[in-house]
Amino acid sequence: xxxxxxxxxxxxxxxxxxxxxxxxxxxxxxxxxxxxxxxxxxxxxxxxxxxxxxxxxxxxxxxxxxxxxxxxxxxxxxxxxxxxxxxxxxxxxxxxxxxxxxxxxxxxxxxxxxxxxxxxxxxxxxxxxxxxxxxxxxxxxxxxxxxxxxxxxxxxxxxxxxxxxxxxxxxxxxxxxxxxxxxxxxxxxxxxxxxxxxxxxxxxxx
Amino acid sequence: xxxxxxxxxxxxxxxxxxxxxxxxxxxxxxxxxxxxxxxxxxxxxxxxxxxxxxxxxxxxxxxxxxxxxxxxxxxxxxxxxxxxxxxxxxxxxxxxxxxxxxxxxxxxxxxxxxxxxxxxxxxxxxxxxxxxxxxxxxxxxxxxxxxxxxxxxxxxxxxxxxxxxxxxxxxxxxxxxxxxxxxxxxxxxxxxxxxxxxxxxxxxxxxxxxxxxxxxxxxxxxxxxxxxxxxxxxxxxxxxxxxxxxxxxxxxxxxxxxxxxxxxxxxxxxxxxxxxxxxxxxxxxxxxxxxxxxxxxxxxxxxxxxxxxxxxxxxxxxxxxxxxxxxxxxxxxxxxxxxxxxxxxxxxxxxxxxxxxxxxxxxxxxxxxxxxxxxxxxxxxxxxxxxxxxxxxxxxxxxxxxxxxxxxxxxxxxxxxxxxxxxxxxxxxxxxxxxxxxxxxxxxxxxxxxxxxxxxxxxxxxxxxxxxxxxxxxxx
Numbered sequence: 001x002x003x004x005x006x007x008x009x010x011x012x013x014x015x016x017x018x019x020x021x022x023x024x025x026x027x028x029x030x031x032x033x034x035x036x037x038x039x040x041x042x043x044x045x046x047x048x049x050x051x052x053x054x055x056x057x058x059x060x061x062x063x064x065x066x067x068x069x070x071x072x073x074x075x076x077x078x079x080x081x082x083x084x085x086x087x088x089x090x091x092x093x094x095x096x097x098x099x100x101x102x103x104x105x106x107x108x109x110x111x112x113x114x115x116x117x118x119x120x121x122x123x124x125x126x127x128x129x130x131x132x133x134x135x136x137x138x139x140x141x142x143x144x145x146x147x148x149x150x151x152x153x154x155x156x157x158x159x160x161x162x163x164x165x166x167x168x169x170x171x172x173x174x175x176x177x178x179x180x181x182x183x184x185x186x187x188x189x190x191x192x193x194x195x196x197x198x199x200x201x202x203x204x205x206x
Numbered sequence: 207x208x209x210x211x212x213x214x215x216x217x218x219x220x221x222x223x224x225x226x227x228x229x230x231x232x233x234x235x236x237x238x239x240x241x242x243x244x245x246x247x248x249x250x251x252x253x254x255x256x257x258x259x260x261x262x263x264x265x266x267x268x269x270x271x272x273x274x275x276x277x278x279x280x281x282x283x284x285x286x287x288x289x290x291x292x293x294x295x296x297x298x299x300x301x302x303x304x305x306x307x308x309x310x311x312x313x314x315x316x317x318x319x320x321x322x323x324x325x326x327x328x329x330x331x332x333x334x335x336x337x338x339x340x341x342x343x344x345x346x347x348x349x350x351x352x353x354x355x356x357x358x359x360x361x362x363x364x365x366x367x368x369x370x371x372x373x374x375x376x377x378x379x380x381x382x383x384x385x386x387x388x389x390x391x392x393x394x395x396x397x398x399x400x401x402x403x404x405x406x407x408x409x410x411x412x413x414x415x416x417x418x419x420x421x422x423x424x425x426x427x428x429x430x431x432x433x434x435x436x437x438x439x440x441x442x443x444x445x446x447x448x449x450x451x452x453x454x455x456x457x458x459x460x461x462x463x464x465x466x467x468x469x470x471x472x473x474x475x476x477x478x479x480x481x482x483x484x485x486x487x488x489x490x491x492x493x494x495x496x497x498x499x500x501x502x503x504x505x506x507x508x509x510x511x512x513x514x515x516x517x518x519x520x521x522x523x524x525x526x527x528x529x530x531x532x533x534x535x536x537x538x539x540x541x542x543x544x545x546x547x548x549x550x551x552x553x554x555x556x557x558x559x560x561x562x563x564x565x566x567x568x569x570x571x572x573x574x575x576x577x578x579x580x581x582x583x584x585x586x587x588x589x590x591x592x593x594x595x596x597x598x599x600x601x602x603x604x605x606x607x608x609x610x611x612x613x614x615x616x617x618x619x620x621x622x623x624x625x626x627x628x629x630x631x632x633x634x635x636x637x638x639x640x641x642x643x644x645x646x647x648x649x650x651x652x653x654x655x656x657x658x659x660x661x662x663x664x665x666x667x668x669x670x671x672x673x674x675x676x677x678x679x680x681x682x
Contacts, residue, residue: 003294004293004294004295004296004300005282005294007296008278008294008296008449008499008501008505009275009278009279011501011505011506012274012275012278012449012505012508013275014509015505015506015507015508015509016272016274016275016508016509018509019272019508019509019510019511019514024272024273025272026265026268026269026272027269028266028269028454029262029265029266029269031455031457031458032258032259032262032458032460032461033460034255034460034464035255036255047474051473051474051477106405106439107405110401110404110405125474126474126475128475133486133489133490133491134486134489137489137490138490139434139438139490139491140438140439140490143431143434143435143438144435160460161459161460161463161464162457162460164460165456165457165459165460166456166457167420167455167456167457168456171288171421171423171483172483172486172489173288173289173482173483173484173485173486173489173490173491174438174480174481174482174483174489174490174491175480175481176434176478176479176480177475177478177479177480177481178477178478179474179475179476179477179478180477181477182429182430182431182477182478183429183430183477184346184347184393184429184430185363185429185471186345186346186347186350186363186364186365187346187347187350187365187368187370187373187389187392187393188234188237188238188369188370188389189237189238189241189242189363189366190370190389192389192390192393194393194394194397195346195393195396195397195429195430195431195432196344196397196400196401196404196430196431196432196435197430197431197432197434197435197477197478198431
């Protein structure tokens with residue numbers, strides 16, 4: 001008996017051969033890039049808000065840590081999970097709470113009310129954050145706690161998905177694209193925010 | 207257990223009749239499909255590039271399918287290089303066996319499952335349950351129908367046919383919770399219960415929306431976050447995907463990500479897309495990632511261009527929402543995990559049984575499906591091809607054959623046509639009268655009776671135009 005791989009590939013080839021003349025005559029089209037060029041940080045903020053994210057902008061005169069701690073205070077955060085990014089640790093420094101470290105047992109994450117991470121990119125076209133696993137341990141910190149707070153540097157905002165998904169020599173094992181809080185419409189198409197992922201998303205742009 | 211619902215009546219007409227008699231369900235389906243269609247239309251406003259996107263996506267899919275062997279090998283090679291384990295499954299039984307071996311390896315702990323059409327197609331849950339495993343569907347809609355033992359009725363909204371009161375009933379009965387029909391509260395109940403399972407998950411099962419040949423990556427699209435949890439928490443993650451899911455380059459993703467959510471839910475982008483590439487021990491994630499490439503009848507569609515285009519489907523569900531047949535009868539009338547127009551052209555290929563072969567006839571050929579398809583699948587062309595095949599295979603009744611033969615003969619020459627109309631004029635007085643076909647006539651031409659029951663037939667005029675013309679038309 002042949003193995004599954006051999007047999008499936010043989011079936012595919014046999015079927016394509018039976019197709020005859022038209023086989024393999026469609027060339028690979030060029031990569032499609034949108035002609036839209038007007039998206040910027042303002043678009044990012046507007047579109048992130050439109051899908052239910054809360055966006056706080058840090059003014060040049062302000063300190064990002066202070067703004068973040070203000071967000072945590074407003075949320076009443078008491079158990080805060082942090083990723084292993086130096087900016088995150090520095091920003092939460094001085095905020096009174098139980099801090100859950102990135103290497104804490106997984107069960108700890110399920111009892112956190114906030115997870116703080118950075119994001120590697122912002123995508124203006126869709127108001128989306130991109131979190132790359134080779135930059136930071138934030139795959140679960142951004143997902144399991146009730147609220148996700150993300151720090152995003154203004155100069156990492158790219159116009160469109162095209163830039164965010166350009167060919168990449170150093171691919172992380174996981175890139176999480178995040179647009180607003182988790183949501184569903186599974187019951188009568190009625191929008192419910194906060195299903196399995198975070199109930200809310202706060203983005204601090206600095 | 208196959209992708210067909212064998213418990214229901216084997217005849218589409220009968221299933222449709224039952225569905226049409228279910229007024230609350232019809233209301234739920236009508237409301238939901240109208241809502242999604244409106245949202246889609248809103249999302250497409252002011253998008254001058256939409257047609258160009260569709261055309262490019264179609265061309266990419268066509269190219270990939272014509273070269274699928276090469277792309278599958280490339281995908282396998284790249285995924286393996288990066289530490290994922292790639293498996294191949296000729297059919298559902300083989301895919302199930304692979305998943306079971308992994309479940310065994312993952313050991314005790316919860317099995318959390320993301321929504322995946324291919325796992326529905328191969329009946330994975332039933333197979334796992336038969337061996338004592340308890341796979342938990344974690345998508346809200348999917349969990350609702352799993353609790354009630356139903357099949358999904360829509361590709362992206364599996365519980366679309368249920369009202370909030372239906373969901374409330376199911377939760378009271380199956381979960382023993384206090385009754386509420388508030389969608390927020392119902393969702394919160396499932397969140398609370400499933401978080402306990404996520405916390406002790408050892409094995410995660412998912413599908414995938416796209417597989418990227420150039421990088422060996424897979425991409426998953428969702429709104430709820432349950433897919434991220436199912437792939438991020440367990441020790442072992444397995445993703446099952448049909449062999450047609452491949453796209454060539456990572457740079458092709460933006461195009462498909464612009465098409466899919468807008469078509470599926472009218473969103474510019476869904477809440478989450480997760481792009482996974484292999485395994486790296488120094489980056490967060492499961493210890494093992496397995497990818498199962500499932501054929502299950504797909505390769506046979508590659509042999510003919512009309513069949514092949516079916517494999518370009520990105521499972522957005524837009525064709526279901528606009529289909530006048532689907533909107534009236536809902537997904538369960540198709541008795542297949544794939545309902546609606548795409549189901550009607552996919553199911554017959556994947557199941558040799560008669561139950562599937564009948565589905566291409568459940569269409570008015572209006573073409574609304576073709577107009578909304580984000581990858582421009584010519585669904586009516588496929589419907590006609592499958593209808594022709596069903597006729598050639600002798601699956602249609604002798605009466606239909608006799609009827610169309612007689613029709614063809616009568617239309618062949620003028621003399622025959624005139625003889626036929628003369629005869630019809632003579633007999634119609636008995637049957638038609640004011641145009642409403644009496645019950646007794648309906649019964650005597652039984653197979654046509656169902657068609658006649660809902661229609662008033664306009665009787666033939668006493669004299670034809672030609673006859674009037676010959677006698678000087680102004681007289682009359």
